[in-house]
């Protein structure tokens with residue numbers, strides 16, 4: 001489901017949903033550091049424009065009605081200057097308004113946009129108005145190419161008993177895994193989790209086995225299969241602190257589990273465990289990539305916490321790419337503080353990891369994604385002499401401009417040369433004419449009279 005923040009990356013939440021000044025604030029206020037007036041406002045989901053124009057307390061507002069196919073619900077954007085018309089279809093992330101800078105017309109507030117999320121249709125303040133930030137949990141940022149953008153997923157254990165997978169899905173998470181077993185201990189929450197994930201994450205779900213190095217790999221794999229409800233996609237979780245691991249031990253577990261029909265997701269192997277408890281072996285011969293962990297500090301929503309596609313957590317390890325990065329264990333998802341994970345490269349990359357058919361290898365997907373980014377995203381200038389930190393045009397846009405200039409100059413330059421040549425050709429005639437004119441107007445010099 002496509003959801004977007006109502007402002008570009010860099011916004012600030014200036015007032016949250018909840019108690020405020022003895023009353024209840026039924027929306028969230030977004031602003032921009034250094035001044036919000038005139039800043040663009042974007043549709044948080046695709047939908048149809050339902051209201052535009054004057055509204056009590058807002059100055060002006062825009063209201064969008066979202067079909068089921070767009071995720072459903074109704075969103076409101078207040079204190080804005082609308083840029084869309086009633087009845088118009090807008091896409092998720094499309095610009096729909098800008099923040100009204102003028103207190104004379106914005107209902108007398110410091111410029112900001114107030115957004116509301118209504119569960120089904122517009123309702124007066126009260127139940128039926130949702131908390132916008134969780135609803136936006138894994139939203140994309142406007143103008144940042146959603147189709148290939150980084151996607152977020154969750155992994156759950158028995159510690160999050162009764163976890164609401166449907167809520168996580170509605171918050172925009174794209175994949176989910178849950179613990180099946182730990183050594184020879186079966187996780188009692190797994191059977192329910194499996195059903196829930198199949199319902200809410202039908203294309204990207206799996207189980208994980210927390211490997212105990214002291215447990216016989218065959219016994220561990222037997223436990224996992226017996227409890228799994230049928231072999232499924234599997235995340236091997238290799239981080240046992242009781243006993244140091246080794247590449248030989250890990251390989252034995254991979255063999256035992258795949259022999260029982262499990263299909264491997266990237267292997268969850270935190271870099272600190274690989275270097276500190278396995279002596280940094282080569283991982284080049286592993287049949288799949290790595291699921292690393294590298295936590296940022298703090299609690300919050302996944303897309304707020306995510307440290308970015310260039311974060312050192314993504315650096316290859318032991319000769320293997322990092323396919324999935326677990327970047328926090330304290331992200332706010334469906335009302336719990338849990339682990340969150342990122343996959344770069346959007347849906348194509350996710351499809352590859354979770355086994356949707358594709359002709360491309362993960363390496364090819366990655367290369368394609370890199371090319372796509374270079375072609376279509378905004379970048380800061382790489383010049384030492386750059387006098388702005390504003391991002392530059394896309395490579396595609398840049399090439400189109402260069403092409404335009406070259407094309408224009410191929411017409412303009414010969415024309416200019418022709419004008420110049422004509423001027424040169426005319427020069428002798430003009431000089432002769434000028435000389436004649438001068439001769440005609442200059443009085444003839446008289447010779448002095450001889451004495």
Ligand SMILES: [Zn+2]
Nearest residue numbers: 027028029114
């Ligand atoms: Zn507000």
